[in-house]
Amino acid sequence: MTTIVKPEVKQAEDTPVKKNKSSVYKTEQLNLWYGSNHALKNIDLDIKENEVTAIIGPSGCGKSTYIKTLNRMIETIPSVKTSGVINYRDKNIFDKEYQVEELRTKVGMVFQKPNPFPKSIYDNIAYGPRIHGIKNKKILDQIVEKSLRGAAIWDEVKDRLGENAYGLSGGQQQRICIARCLAIEPDVILMDEPTSALDPISTLKVEELVQDLKKDYSIIIVTHNMQQAARISDKTAFFLNGEVVEYDETNKIFSNPSDERTEDYISGRFG
Amino acid sequence: MTTIVKPEVKQAEDTPVKKNKSSVYKTEQLNLWYGSNHALKNIDLDIKENEVTAIIGPSGCGKSTYIKTLNRMIETIPSVKTSGVINYRDKNIFDKEYQVEELRTKVGMVFQKPNPFPKSIYDNIAYGPRIHGIKNKKILDQIVEKSLRGAAIWDEVKDRLGENAYGLSGGQQQRICIARCLAIEPDVILMDEPTSALDPISTLKVEELVQDLKKDYSIIIVTHNMQQAARISDKTAFFLNGEVVEYDETNKIFSNPSDERTEDYISGRFG
Amino acid sequence: MAMNEPQISVQELIAKKSNRGLLAFTEKLIPKILLLIATVSVLTTIGIVFTLIFETITFFTEVNVFSFLTGTEWYPFANSTPTYGILPLVVGTLKITAIATLVAVPIGIATAIFLSEYASDRVRRFIKPILEVLAGVPTIVYGFFALTFVTPILRSIFPEIAIFNAISPGIVVGIMIIPMIASLSEDAMSSVPNAMRDGAYALGATKLEVAIKIVLPAALSGIIASTVLAISRAIGETMIVAVAAGSTPGFDWDVTGSIQTMTAYIVQVTTGDAGYGTTIYYSIYAVGFTLFLFTLAMNMLAQFISKRFREEY
Amino acid sequence: MKYVNHEEVAAKTKTRLTKNTILKGVFAAATSFGLIVLAILLYRIVTQGSEYLSFDFFTSFASRIPENSGIKAAIQGSIYLMLVVAPVSMFLGVGTAIYLEEYAKKNKFTNFIKVNISNLAGVPSVVFGLLGLTIFVRFFDLGISILAAGLTMSLLILPIIIVASQEAIRAVPNELREASFAMGATRWQTILRVVLPASIPGILTGSILALSRAIGETAPLVVIGIPTILMFTPDSIMSTFTALPMQIFDWTKRPQVTFHDVAAAGIIVLMGLLIIMNSIAVFIRNKYQKRY
Amino acid sequence: ACGGEDEATGSGTASEGSSEELSGQVQGDGSSTVAPVMEAIVEEYAAAQPSVQVSSGVSGTGGGFEKFIAGETAFSNASRPISEEETAGLEEAGIDFTEVELAYDGLSVVVSQENDWVDYLTVEELKEMWVETGEEKTWADIREGWPEEPIEYYSPGTDSGTYDYFNEVILEEEDIVRSATLSEDDNVLVQGVLGSPNAVGYFGYAYYLENQDTLRAVPIDNGDGPVEPNNETIESGEYAPLSRPLFTYVSNDAVAEDPATADFIKFAIGNAGDLSEAVGYVRAPQGVYDEDMATIEELAGE
Ligand SMILES: Nc1ncnc2c1ncn2[C@@H]1O[C@H](COP(=O)(O)OP(=O)(O)OP(=O)(O)O)[C@@H](O)[C@H]1O
Numbered sequence A, B: 001m002t003t004i005v006k007p008e009v010k011q012a013e014d015t016p017v018k019k020n021k022s023s024v025y026k027t028e029q030l031n032l033w034y035g036s037n038h039a040l041k042n043i044d045l046d047i048k049e050n051e052v053t054a055i056i057g058p059s060g061c062g063k064s065t066y067i068k069t070l071n072r073m074i075e076t077i078p079s080v081k082t083s084g085v086i087n088y089r090d091k092n093i094f095d096k097e098y099q100v101e102e103l104r105t106k107v108g109m110v111f112q113k114p115n116p117f118p119k120s121i122y123d124n125i126a127y128g129p130r131i132h133g134i135k136n137k138k139i140l141d142q143i144v145e146k147s148l149r150g151a152a153i154w155d156e157v158k159d160r161l162g163e164n165a166y167g168l169s170g171g172q173q174q175r176i177c178i179a180r181c182l183a184i185e186p187d188v189i190l191m192d193e194p195t196s197a198l199d200p201i202s203t204l205k206v207e208e209l210v211q212d213l214k215k216d217y218s219i220i221i222v223t224h225n226m227q228q229a230a231r232i233s234d235k236t237a238f239f240l241n242g243e244v245v246e247y248d249e250t251n252k253i254f255s256n257p258s259d260e261r262t263e264d265y266i267s268g269r270f271g
Numbered sequence C: 001m002a003m004n005e006p007q008i009s010v011q012e013l014i015a016k017k018s019n020r021g022l023l024a025f026t027e028k029l030i031p032k033i034l035l036l037i038a039t040v041s042v043l044t045t046i047g048i049v050f051t052l053i054f055e056t057i058t059f060f061t062e063v064n065v066f067s068f069l070t071g072t073e074w075y076p077f078a079n080s081t082p083t084y085g086i087l088p089l090v091v092g093t094l095k096i097t098a099i100a101t102l103v104a105v106p107i108g109i110a111t112a113i114f115l116s117e118y119a120s121d122r123v124r125r126f127i128k129p130i131l132e133v134l135a136g137v138p139t140i141v142y143g144f145f146a147l148t149f150v151t152p153i154l155r156s157i158f159p160e161i162a163i164f165n166a167i168s169p170g171i172v173v174g175i176m177i178i179p180m181i182a183s184l185s186e187d188a189m190s191s192v193p194n195a196m197r198d199g200a201y202a203l204g205a206t207k208l209e210v211a212i213k214i215v216l217p218a219a220l221s222g223i224i225a226s227t228v229l230a231i232s233r234a235i236g237e238t239m240i241v242a243v244a245a246g247s248t249p250g251f252d253w254d255v256t257g258s259i260q261t262m263t264a265y266i267v268q269v270t271t272g273d274a275g276y277g278t279t280i281y282y283s284i285y286a287v288g289f290t291l292f293l294f295t296l297a298m299n300m301l302a303q304f305i306s307k308r309f310r311e312e313y
Numbered sequence D: 001m002k003y004v005n006h007e008e009v010a011a012k013t014k015t016r017l018t019k020n021t022i023l024k025g026v027f028a029a030a031t032s033f034g035l036i037v038l039a040i041l042l043y044r045i046v047t048q049g050s051e052y053l054s055f056d057f058f059t060s061f062a063s064r065i066p067e068n069s070g071i072k073a074a075i076q077g078s079i080y081l082m083l084v085v086a087p088v089s090m091f092l093g094v095g096t097a098i099y100l101e102e103y104a105k106k107n108k109f110t111n112f113i114k115v116n117i118s119n120l121a122g123v124p125s126v127v128f129g130l131l132g133l134t135i136f137v138r139f140f141d142l143g144i145s146i147l148a149a150g151l152t153m154s155l156l157i158l159p160i161i162i163v164a165s166q167e168a169i170r171a172v173p174n175e176l177r178e179a180s181f182a183m184g185a186t187r188w189q190t191i192l193r194v195v196l197p198a199s200i201p202g203i204l205t206g207s208i209l210a211l212s213r214a215i216g217e218t219a220p221l222v223v224i225g226i227p228t229i230l231m232f233t234p235d236s237i238m239s240t241f242t243a244l245p246m247q248i249f250d251w252t253k254r255p256q257v258t259f260h261d262v263a264a265a266g267i268i269v270l271m272g273l274l275i276i277m278n279s280i281a282v283f284i285r286n287k288y289q290k291r292y
Numbered sequence E: 001a002c003g004g005e006d007e008a009t010g011s012g013t014a015s016e017g018s019s020e021e022l023s024g025q026v027q028g029d030g031s032s033t034v035a036p037v038m039e040a041i042v043e044e045y046a047a048a049q050p051s052v053q054v055s056s057g058v059s060g061t062g063g064g065f066e067k068f069i070a071g072e073t074a075f076s077n078a079s080r081p082i083s084e085e086e087t088a089g090l091e092e093a094g095i096d097f098t099e100v101e102l103a104y105d106g107l108s109v110v111v112s113q114e115n116d117w118v119d120y121l122t123v124e125e126l127k128e129m130w131v132e133t134g135e136e137k138t139w140a141d142i143r144e145g146w147p148e149e150p151i152e153y154y155s156p157g158t159d160s161g162t163y164d165y166f167n168e169v170i171l172e173e174e175d176i177v178r179s180a181t182l183s184e185d186d187n188v189l190v191q192g193v194l195g196s197p198n199a200v201g202y203f204g205y206a207y208y209l210e211n212q213d214t215l216r217a218v219p220i221d222n223g224d225g226p227v228e229p230n231n232e233t234i235e236s237g238e239y240a241p242l243s244r245p246l247f248t249y250v251s252n253d254a255v256a257e258d259p260a261t262a263d264f265i266k267f268a269i270g271n272a273g274d275l276s277e278a279v280g281y282v283r284a285p286q287g288v289y290d291e292d293m294a295t296i297e298e299l300a301g302e
């Protein structure tokens, strides 16, 4: 297993700080059903700020479902029912009064397939601020630049901000999506397999970016790729059949998992 | 790497026999272009009968393209151009006189996504024999039963042969597709990532089936999943950017690859 | 694989049974037959163009082309000096089309937005077929409805409106094309990938913001194309105007009085069955040809729009 | 530096949501407009025509006396008309669709056919009437017969059927064709045994909708000039005939108001036919949708 | 419309010559003025000879003659006598024909009942009113004291016999006002006239009868004082010049060669009197019917 565990050494540096961090998301006894399909079962997870938390598990185990529940995007599917509590910064997001639009301006999301809007690069980034009432051109310009820099794509696109975002490569599009998400200065960024549609080089870029963003944002990332989880995350949660089997320091999960199923999975015995 | 190499021990038993086997497919200097995109470059491969040959490699390296060339399914894409030779049982399949329908009755194919016809289970299996002129109900009954047994799904469906195949689960559908392919008793079976759309348990079933079919058929299987290649194949070809980087006993490829790129790939350094 | 049955070799059976020669022959023949069938649609167009062109040419031997195209008086039935200036018929057609467009475009697009962005699956599945019924109502029924229901209502509100007028049939033609705009625009909007909506929702956008700022622009070419098609349909609509718009072609922009459209003129003459060979008989072909060119231009425009401005995503 | 003030954002969210709610109401109102018009139209016609709608209405011919008037000739004429239109238009339409989707190469000619079809779909029905009058009635000397009118109507709805069939055929996933080819099937075998069976529901749905268009079309019949005074039912496709929309048109033209009520009764029957046809189409569509 | 049963009995007597079952097709077309009579005849005939398929279009007198000349029809209904050009056309086509008089019609000039100023019109006023002069006309232009409201005109289409007749006796071949709504659709005319107090229109007497409660027929003064159209004045010819006979023209060959056609025409002549009254026209003198019947019987070789 040596090859796989290698990248963790780098993360070990961060370990001492972690203990003091406060929670951004506290999930308690979360259950979720698609119609009669019980997709999430008694999930308890405590996610800390300014960390990268990876969620891994075989296909269909509920990773996407869980991450979509965190910003209530799951509600776009009519058959979904939930029970339990998710506290975001100590407020239950399932509360009646909790306005979902407000939650989502605090919690950004990056999707599996890059999904820029069919607009210019500039308009893509400015979309979020604009709908939230920022119309001043100067401020928008600043936001666009800052976000694109934050997503490490400013240099590549600064001369073609007026072009349609669909003219970019997949990797660039994905970083545009990340920039779009940064433009409203979220607190948390959710990422659902953000690199699975990308080539290796673009993947690398996005991974580096995630490492970088960690300073300012709390990041929750779903990935199929165990090497990726090992490379970039601080904590890892292993999902199986809608349950959290194990949640721990990434280091620990990949070198010395406590659950046999975790071991089986990361050693490739299934999935 | 121990965990990964484990399954090979089982295959070691077969090794002595292999040397004497005759070739089913001999590919010589195959080149293929999609328009101007050179997708396969000087492929040389000699595939033996009654073996499982796995083709692995990162996305876009040409695995699907190659396997589709073997039964000339690639010709359905108009922009495709080829050069070189593929001898199937010592006859060049690119020959003008070679009738593609005849080739395809000898060479079956199983696709990535299960693709049963929207007909009854029975009609799915009987499809091949029927288009080739077999109409006798008794014979068809026998063929259907035999094929379903061969695909290890007879017991699950014997009481509902009249039902639409779309009522089955993904894994069952895939085995129906395998049975459909067995119904015309092909010589070779091509499989393009046959388990990538399946859950772990169905995957296991199909893998077992492949092991079983090897006695009677030559099998060429494309897979994304290196563990799967290691578990079920006798030989493995590693493709990269349209070239065959390495082709050898599966054992050897996974324990002691001769090419550095192969090693990088199977240890997860890219892809 | 122990089997009790006598061993059958399928491949042998196949080798015996299959008749590759015959198969190869049908394989060659079938596409040719199908090609012949496919040319029927081309022949139809040729047939239409030829029917119209020949009689139109005959018409122009009796009536000056220029005065036909630029004339502002259409009195073919006059005893002494019949005049054939098509502009009044064109203007009549445009009045109907304009009113119909004003009714149908806002309502149609709003319906499309509601169905694609707000309505639940069940509501959509319930409403769409009903709208299709609205599109399938025979135009003679609409004509009857316009004359006996809409016109009296309009006249009770605005007494200056005549019994035959452009407004009532215009509105009803509009109602007739609402489903066309709604349904085609809805198709265009629902084919905008959900990923795009998700992207906006994840930024905290409301449904309205997603609909107006993301979906509408992305589906714009489809929406415009559907509108153009619907307008073309309004131009060619016959029975509603024949029944409810009157038959006095005038060269003005008054919509409260009786008008005549190109289609209604054709019906007027054919129900009177102007016999073979009179100038009036030929005039319906000239008018038909003009009408054909109008709708052809609109259809080409719709195709151009949906091709040229198709969004890349 | 922070640009986004999350408190302000939260404050504005309320207004945005209100806007959203208001416009949702506007959109819903627009949607109901169509439904309400349909309801009024149906209500008007039913109240106006129900008095004349009886069993006798179906079994008597048109009469100078409104009370005795019926649609025997008209409804049978319409049915005969459909018996010509359905096979002719479906044969031509599905054949063309198969050619375009399965055989046609991407070249100028194919493109020309496609452009031609979408243009044909936009040609006004009254122009098709002129085509029918000139070509079928006069040039081919079929007279004012069911055949002449049927061929005219077939050409009129041909583009609709082609497009619907094309869509249905295109919706059959390529994987199914590949599966068939991989078994050694020829293209025609694949079309006959895999593609057509899978696309039949879509083709039927589109065709029924197209036929329901044909059954209500009036303008071409008016232009061809089919009679309305006749007291017999057709006995062959060369018969003179009248049809439901033509009969309705004739009744609405009469000066006696009572005949308008008879026309309304005829409209009820026509609308009933249409709604039945539409329901069948919707039923087929819902039942067979998303099979693969 | 009333008394359906009476005609049924009447038909029994008239079709005495055709006791045997006949079959075949008889096609006709023509005047919409004649249509109500013809519809009644066809309807009654269908009861007497169910196997003979008679159909009749309503394309107007001129439209009917076009088809008659083209040989597409066996009889052609007309609300005016056949014209010289049409006779020439038939000669050229080699079609001999017989004129059959079915009924009398009083072409009625009508206004809406809301129109309370028109008491009668002289023939001159009528002409002044309907002829195109290049200027818009108001009621005051026709007779002093009438309102200064523009007149709205509704006239049958130029293919109709009604138009032709009006054209001949009133317009005297001058152009009809251009603002007139010309329509073959009689309901359009009725709706148009009753839709406005300033409207005026004209059409067959039967159509006026059907709408007596909303329309008003204007008495016409031909020099001997205003005369209102009604059964007596029309039959006596007192209602002049707008009283006219209605015809159907029959192909001699069709009568001679096709027993079904002959039978139908005989039936038509035998019942025209009763049926024309039943649908609101005026019967022709019996002598006219007898003469026509004799001509047809001779042609049919009886
Ligand atoms: N829209 C839906 N309707 C019904 N069931 C769903 C829906 N989406 C997902 N599911 C089911 O919920 C379960 C969890 O799905 P989910 O997409 O969360 O898995 P995942 O771990 O993200 O898998 P993958 O790695 O393939 O993306 C699966 O059984 C899936 O079939």
Ligand SMILES: Nc1ncnc2c1ncn2[C@@H]1O[C@H](COP(=O)(O)OP(=O)(O)OP(=O)(O)O)[C@@H](O)[C@H]1O
Pocket (backbone or CB within 6 Å): B034, B037, B039, B057, B058, B059, B060, B061, B062, B063, B064, B065, B066, B077, B224
């Ligand atoms: N229909 C096509 N037209 C043009 N290029 C194609 C087509 N199909 C594949 N290619 C290109 O050919 C190359 C090889 O593709 P292929 O599908 O064989 O890869 P693969 O190894 O099977 O990948 P994967 O693991 O993603 O299935 C890729 O660069 C791909 O973009």
Ligand SMILES: [Mg+2]
Pocket (backbone or CB within 6 Å): A063, A064, A065
């Ligand atoms: Mg997922």
Ligand SMILES: [Mg+2]
Pocket (backbone or CB within 6 Å): B063, B064, B065
């Ligand atoms: Mg592939």
Ligand SMILES: O=P([O-])([O-])[O-]
Pocket (backbone or CB within 6 Å): E030, E031, E032, E033, E034, E059, E060, E061, E062, E078, E079, E156, E159, E160, E161, E162, E163
């Ligand atoms: O239809 P007409 O009697 O006026 O010719």
